[in-house]
Amino acid sequence: DGGITQSPKYLFRKEGQNVTLSCEQNLNHDAMYWYRQDPGQGLRLIYYSQIVNDFQKGDIAEGYSVSREKKESFPLTVTSAQKNPTAFYLCASNGDRRDEQFFGPGTRLTVL
């Protein structure tokens, strides 16, 4: 089945630790995205990548880092510099610019 997967579904982290969220797609899509969802604030764009080995900052990139070494994978690292990391994180992908995005099921990160 074609789709986009995120792991883990739930993640707990202690303050001061970095953590990496996984996002994998087998849709052969060029573009991939990371969004953060907080109650009442909708989806805010963290990073996006239009092609392998290239990515751009979104509106709230501070405290996050990404890599795009393979077309299928776009991992997100939440660093200790992110002041309020507890949130629901969504990964998405699409092919052509006219196409809708396909979303993963999300990862809920809680900082203890």
Place this chain on the structure above:
Amino acid sequence: AQSVAQPEDQVNVAEGNPLTVKCTYSVSGNPYLFWYVQYPNRGLQFLLKYITGDNLVKGSYGFEAEFNKSQTSFHLKKPSALVSDSALYFCAVRDNTGGFKTIFGAGTRLFVKA
């Protein structure tokens, strides 16, 4: 800069009545516009999109949306609401001038009462 506004945090409607969820946008070029729906603790599901052509777009589950360039709006509509339509709805915009950057609105919670 791209932006999307969904002016209503929540919309309440009785089952069988028509519903409208509002969206306005701002882009530097011409827009690609999208509507998505989210159920609790899930990812987003695509409903419909406007790329070019006919201003009235029909999508999944009986939803439709009307693109209005002069008012920079893309309101989501359905002629007869169902209780199962209750969910969180997001409008999104992408500038068609070349990039992939896609911005979402804050979301509107639709509550359909039986």
